Amino acid sequence: MPSYVRARRTGLWLAYRLRWKRRRLLYRIWRKRRQIAVHTDRTGKISTDDVLLFATVRNEIVRLPHFLDHYRKLGIGHFLIVDNASDDGTSSYLAKQPDVSLWTTAQSYRLSRFGMDWLGWLHLQFGHGHWCLTVDADELLVYPDADTRDLRDLTVWLDSQGVPSFGALMLDMYPKGPLGAARYQPGDDPLAVLAWFDAGNYHHQRHPVYGNEWIQGGVRERVFFADDPRRAPTLNKTPLIRWHWRYAYVSSTHQVLPPHLHDVFDFEHDTLMTGVLLHTKFLPIIADKSAEELVRRQHFENSDLYQGYHSRLTESPDLWSALSKRYDGLATLIELGLMSRGNRD
Amino acid sequence: MTLGVVVLVHTAFDRAEQAVRLWADAGCPVVIHVDRRVDAPTCQAFVKALSDLPDVKFVPRFRCEWGTWGLVAAAQAGATLLLDSYPAVRHVYLASGACLPLRPVAELCRYLEAHPGTDFIESATTADVSWTVGGLDMDRFLLRFPFSWRKQRRLFDRYVKLQQFLGVKRTIPAGITPHLGSQWWCLTRQTLVAILSDPQRPEYDRYFRRVWIPDESYFQTLARKHAHRIESRSLTVSKFDFQGKPHIFYDDHFELLARSGCFVVRKVWPQADLLYRSFPRSSGADRLPNTTTIDRVFDQALVRRTRGRHGLFMQSRFPVMDRENGFTATPYSVLQGFDAIIPDFQNWLRKHTGAEVHGHLFARERAHFSTGEAVFRGGLADHPKLRDYNPQMFLTNLIWGGREHDQCFLFGPQDAQDICWMLAKDTNARIMVVTGAWALALFRSGATAADCRTQAAHLQQVEQAFVQILRSPIARAYIRIVSLSDFVRAPCDMLQATVDEIAGHRASDVQVAPPMMDLEGFAGFLQDLKNQGMPPFLTGEFSVGPMPETPPFGKRKQYVRSDK
Numbered sequence: 001m002p003s004y005v006r007a008r009r010t011g012l013w014l015a016y017r018l019r020w021k022r023r024r025l026l027y028r029i030w031r032k033r034r035q036i037a038v039h040t041d042r043t044g045k046i047s048t049d050d051v052l053l054f055a056t057v058r059n060e061i062v063r064l065p066h067f068l069d070h071y072r073k074l075g076i077g078h079f080l081i082v083d084n085a086s087d088d089g090t091s092s093y094l095a096k097q098p099d100v101s102l103w104t105t106a107q108s109y110r111l112s113r114f115g116m117d118w119l120g121w122l123h124l125q126f127g128h129g130h131w132c133l134t135v136d137a138d139e140l141l142v143y144p145d146a147d148t149r150d151l152r153d154l155t156v157w158l159d160s161q162g163v164p165s166f167g168a169l170m171l172d173m174y175p176k177g178p179l180g181a182a183r184y185q186p187g188d189d190p191l192a193v194l195a196w197f198d199a200g201n202y203h204h205q206r207h208p209v210y211g212n213e214w215i216q217g218g219v220r221e222r223v224f225f226a227d228d229p230r231r232a233p234t235l236n237k238t239p240l241i242r243w244h245w246r247y248a249y250v251s252s253t254h255q256v257l258p259p260h261l262h263d264v265f266d267f268e269h270d271t272l273m274t275g276v277l278l279h280t281k282f283l284p285i286i287a288d289k290s291a292e293e294l295v296r297r298q299h300f301e302n303s304d305l306y307q308g309y310h311s312r313l314t315e316s317p318d319l320w321s322a323l324s325k326r327y328d329g330l331a332t333l334i335e336l337g338l339m340s341r342g343n344r345d
Numbered sequence: 346m347t348l349g350v351v352v353l354v355h356t357a358f359d360r361a362e363q364a365v366r367l368w369a370d371a372g373c374p375v376v377i378h379v380d381r382r383v384d385a386p387t388c389q390a391f392v393k394a395l396s397d398l399p400d401v402k403f404v405p406r407f408r409c410e411w412g413t414w415g416l417v418a419a420a421q422a423g424a425t426l427l428l429d430s431y432p433a434v435r436h437v438y439l440a441s442g443a444c445l446p447l448r449p450v451a452e453l454c455r456y457l458e459a460h461p462g463t464d465f466i467e468s469a470t471t472a473d474v475s476w477t478v479g480g481l482d483m484d485r486f487l488l489r490f491p492f493s494w495r496k497q498r499r500l501f502d503r504y505v506k507l508q509q510f511l512g513v514k515r516t517i518p519a520g521i522t523p524h525l526g527s528q529w530w531c532l533t534r535q536t537l538v539a540i541l542s543d544p545q546r547p548e549y550d551r552y553f554r555r556v557w558i559p560d561e562s563y564f565q566t567l568a569r570k571h572a573h574r575i576e577s578r579s580l581t582v583s584k585f586d587f588q589g590k591p592h593i594f595y596d597d598h599f600e601l602l603a604r605s606g607c608f609v610v611r612k613v614w615p616q617a618d619l620l621y622r623s624f625p626r627s628s629g630a631d632r633l634p635n636t637t638t639i640d641r642v643f644d645q646a647l648v649r650r651t652r653g654r655h656g657l658f659m660q661s662r663f664p665v666m667d668r669e670n671g672f673t674a675t676p677y678s679v680l681q682g683f684d685a686i687i688p689d690f691q692n693w694l695r696k697h698t699g700a701e702v703h704g705h706l707f708a709r710e711r712a713h714f715s716t717g718e719a720v721f722r723g724g725l726a727d728h729p730k731l732r733d734y735n736p737q738m739f740l741t742n743l744i745w746g747g748r749e750h751d752q753c754f755l756f757g758p759q760d761a762q763d764i765c766w767m768l769a770k771d772t773n774a775r776i777m778v779v780t781g782a783w784a785l786a787l788f789r790s791g792a793t794a795a796d797c798r799t800q801a802a803h804l805q806q807v808e809q810a811f812v813q814i815l816r817s818p819i820a821r822a823y824i825r826i827v828s829l830s831d832f833v834r835a836p837c838d839m840l841q842a843t844v845d846e847i848a849g850h851r852a853s854d855v856q857v858a859p860p861m862m863d864l865e866g867f868a869g870f871l872q873d874l875k876n877q878g879m880p881p882f883l884t885g886e887f888s889v890g891p892m893p894e895t896p897p898f899g900k901r902k903q904y905v906r907s908d909k
Contacts, residue, residue, distance in 0.1 A: 149595050149596075150616075200724060203738030222724055229731050229734040323724060
């Protein structure tokens with residue numbers, strides 16, 4: 001192997017390139033700062049030790065009531081949300097909430113790196129020094145003992161361990177029967193409908209560029225990506241970080257720079273605590289959303305490759321199998337090894 | 346009341362106030378030390394909040410950074426003030442603002458009255474303790490530590506290394522032997538007065554000022570010099586994780602704490618409302634504290650943390666599977682060649698072992714699970730591309746998902762071979778191979794030697810590569826390899842060994858060999874292959890003509906056994 005190839009794979013050269021990549025991302029975030037316009041600004045209410053939540057939403061009026069409820073229970077101090085041109089009343093609903101600051105934009109979601117440019121600007125202004133949780137409206141974070149120990153408590157513990165970030169596995173939840181047949185009212189617990197998940201078909205490998213654990217698998221790989229598993233959705237995320245203004249998410253919250261922040265899974269020694277992001281993508285509204293996505297093409301880099309996936313989702317498939325596991329609480333997820341207590345008791 | 350309390354506070358003032366009131370309401374005089382680093386308004390508010398309590402006093406403030414002398418100075422000042430102001434105090438308890446009395450203070454007082462003259466302080470020599478983290482045990486008394494461990498770690502480490510390299514050592518003052526222990530103690534007036542008014546105290550103070558973490562050694566050492574009767578344990582429960590950081594107790598520890606019967610716990614999470622609401626509660630006036638359950642729970646956690654479990658998704662030893670014990674959770678068996686010789690081998694094996702017998706899991710067209718279904722336990726799919734995308738994790742997931750069962754699967758040279766090295770290196774794998782059995786399958790397919798010559802050459806090449814992997818010095822699986830000709834001479838032998846290996850004592854005896862494929866004409870087929878220029882060396886020798894009778898027991902050849 002020529003020596004320059006080896007140098008690319010070893011630390012220093014890669015670290016140098018990633019450093020410049022991070023600077024480019026920060027410049028890009030700064031360049032695009034005017035794409036979002038402030039709608040409702042309550043950021044004056046943020047106090048120094050609040051855990052902040054950042055999200056980009058589009059037409060999420062169905063999910064938002066439970067979403068806000070879930071994260072308020074987890075002790076989020078303030079929500080900083082970017083609304084990407086919703087037309088179902090999402091904006092006015094969010095603007096009414098006392099602990100939400102809202103920005104709006106009509107720009108392209110894909111060209112803003114799936115919202116990360118917009119949120120990056122908010123991270124930069126408001127996140128510095130805070131623990132920042134960055135999630136989508138269809139992701140509900142849980143972690144061991146989440147029912148008795150909230151995020152304030154978790155972050156104090158992470159601080160005491162000197163751990164700057166917290167990882168989670170995305171777990172696709174689905175209903176029994178065709179996706180469109182399920183019934184869901186805004187405000188209900190989506191897990192009552194989406195009660196099922198795949199328990200043991202996840203696999204991980206080292207990411208060729210960023211060096212983090214790259215986890216794939218789950219129901220979407222099983223049903224939609226069996227012919228081309230490389231394209232199956234990435235399931236590792238680093239949603240919770242003690243933010244510094246110099247940090248930047250790369251693609252969604254899968255990768256983050258500097259790269260040591262996304263070393264959040266310790267498969268070998270199990271010393272790191274991890275959580276699960278319960279993914280409520282497959283609510284009955286999925287068919288309409290996918291139909292819209294077929295036209296908008298905003299959710300993947302190479303949207304053409306995912307057209308088949310979206311068109312199958314419009315047909316209301318049944319993801320359930322006799323070996324699906326029913327979600328009945330945090331203990332099951334730990335027992336199945338989908339999340340870990342790490343070294344906390 | 347004969348018990349006085351010194352409380353060190355640096356954060357969570359509302360909870361500290363609550364704790365102080367618990368002590369004061371029981372009639373104990375309390376002396377409070379507030380960390381100098383706390384800003385003045387917060388401190389004043391705290392003082393004001395407690396101003397209604399007559400027997401609460403404050404001492405001058407010291408800077409109390411972790412592991413520094415300030416903590417000892419604060420305790421000294423507090424104890425002095427307490428002893429001077431309240432002559433009736435017989436015992437002094439050192440607590441922090443995050444300490445919570447688990448039982449009524451009166452029960453603690455009664456316990457202390459039953460033990461007059463006893464000092465409760467954990468105190469052990471460095472040779473006797475295992476819990477010092479970072480390897481600095483005796484060195485903490487012999488080296489100098491001008492740098493902060495938390496903030497200037499690199500300087501701290503280098504300066505320690507330098508001193509160790511140069512061999513410089515401090516002299517320990519005469520008359521004391523260094524002891525270590527929990528920083529939370531309960532000492533008698535007699536002992537404390539002796540410590541505080543020791544004529545050598547200036548010398549000791551000067552010495553301990555430069556010792557690392559003096560709050561865990563100052564009183565512990567000097568109590569050994571002055572005390573009459575030391576009970577070497579702390580009345581405060583505090584647990585440390587394997588990194589030496591204190592465990593914080595949460596609402597979900599309620600049961601554990603309630604059953605322990607301990608007097609005081611540290612440290613409690615300030616938002617643990619349930620704990621602060623429920624304690625102190627009486628657990629029987631004369632009950633003795635018992636930390637066995639707490640110790641067991643936390644020690645188990647410690648072992649789990651430091652050893653881990655493998656095969657589980659989160660603990661599956663990737664990417665260093667070559668180290669340690671492999672990538673699977675429980676033992677499993679891989680059977681190559683048997684199904685070509687014995688029709689319906691899967692069912693036969695299931696009947697004799699009770700094991701879960703999969704078909705060819707790594708078959709090119711799909712994974713054949715034991716159920717025959719397309720989706721298996723845990724949501725594993727039979728799609729070959731999904732499986733071959735990461736075959737090792739496929740097997741890890743399969744074995745983990747069925748870890749209550751004995752699992753076996755069939756393998757062969759016609760299957761995807763990417764898994765071979767991983768099987769050979771996995772200590773949980775038991776690999777039984779009958780080499781050359783593929784030739785029998787070709788023969789049974791009815792093809793002539795000329796037709797299947799290329800295919801036979803290919804299968805032989807693939808199987809030979811697998812056998813070489815199994816014979817490599819780094820293969821760590823249990824491995825048994827016999828040739829087809831050896832197998833058909835004494836099938837019961839190999840089958841019995843296989844069944845025993847899979848099912849252990851639950852295995853049934855293999856009295857009669859199961860019906861096997863008809864070998865009539867097989868030797869001729871092999872000869873034809875040879876004539877085509879493809880010598881099938883993996884099958885072993887088959888002579889043309891009728892098969893020899895199975896030789897009687899006792900005379901047969903001993904199989905080569907390789908179980909590294």
